[in-house]
Amino acid sequence: MTLIDLANPTRFLALTARVLPWLAAATVILLAIGLYQSALAPDDYQQGATVKIMFIHVPNAWLSMFVWGVMSIASLGTLVWRHPLADVAAKAAAPIGASFTFLALLTGSLWGRPMWGTYWEWDARLTSVLILFLMYLGLMALWRAVDDPSRAARAAAVLTLVGAINLPIIKFSVDWWNTLHQPASVMRMGGSALDKSFLIPLLVMAIAFTLLFVTLHLAAMRNEILRRRVRSLQMMQASRIAFSGESGSRGEGASNEVGAA
């Protein structure tokens, strides 16, 4: 089964219906293991128990960028290969990516409160993740602004790819800006190698979150396909009523259209 076989939405729905329960189960099991291990992980000698926020925070931050990568590949699929499911994949990924980005920001700021003494610091990483979040929201606003899905898909694909080129530039320039304005005021994690007792739970959590994303993404894609089918059925019904029922059933047709909207 290659990617082109999945171009048929019915085949895609059938395949995902079989795969999804297994994926969901694997996600739950890995997440349970990861959470258990991170609960057992020792406290950091400097950060105390707050270091455990990292086990949630880092996978979220990693996925916030990974999802944009997935959307970029899907956008290439829309623009270059005209794969019919590519725009469904791109559209379904955006809210999930935005949620991961938001959670990364939220957990980061919860960690920052006891560590830095403030919820928000104009730190380079925080700032660039915030900009990433803004771009996710802009993309979602673009999807919502246009009612024709295929038209919105091509515009969103162009914007996603431009964003993919621009995100590293933004990251680099924010790093520059930060060192210019507030040199070394912020303690940094990372750099030094993590201890094994932290690394293994972190890796398990990262895999679990990636599986979580795949599960949610496939489920969201199914929903989007079904939503489009419902929409086209409603359009067909509306047009049938509009063209056949000139006499008498006009009131009924109007009420149906309101229900469709």
Add this chain to the structure above:
Amino acid sequence: MTALSALIRRDIRIALRVGGGALIGVLFFLTVVVLMPFAVGPDLALLSRLGPAILWLGALLASLLTLDRLFMADHEDGSLDLITMSRTPLELACAAKALAHWLAAGLPLIVATPVLGLLLNLDMVATGAVALTLLAGTPALTFTGMIGAALAVTLHRGGLLMAVLVLPLSIPVLIFGVAASQAVIVGPMTFGAPFSILCALSLVSLVVGPFAAAASLRHGLD
């Protein structure tokens, strides 16, 4: 080549004549800068410290707001379809249109900068630095904003949505523009490094902008 230069000349002529609205950008720039002292107070020392940032923000917003009409007017009267169907590559036509727009709407902003620098208590050197960084940086704003303008015309939506989409993309230009100007005025930094990166950003956007805008127009107009 003649087709492109004809396109540039036509666009500049339209922008400068009645109904073109290129010079409204300068007026907007002036108004934003005049509003600033009311917000932060008439303290000249503070204003001269914030000066480059104010000028850059004003120029950013002014160039963004005028971009809205880059393709829209041509789409309304049908000439955009002619440009799309012509034998000139659409990428080059987009680049020509953006260049014309920058000449008509971006260059006046830079000419106006010395006058606005006086209002913000910037000295000669600082004003020169800001004008120079604007000269190097505004092409990047125009060519990045062109992507937004192309999306706007294919979606029949303009204004606020496009501003929301394009503004995050222009953050690097803002950072390095202000950094280079500040380097001349106060900074321990050298002027050269941020200024070269600013020029690099302009060159990158010169390449990426036309391709993205042309892709968006080609896929979006039907």
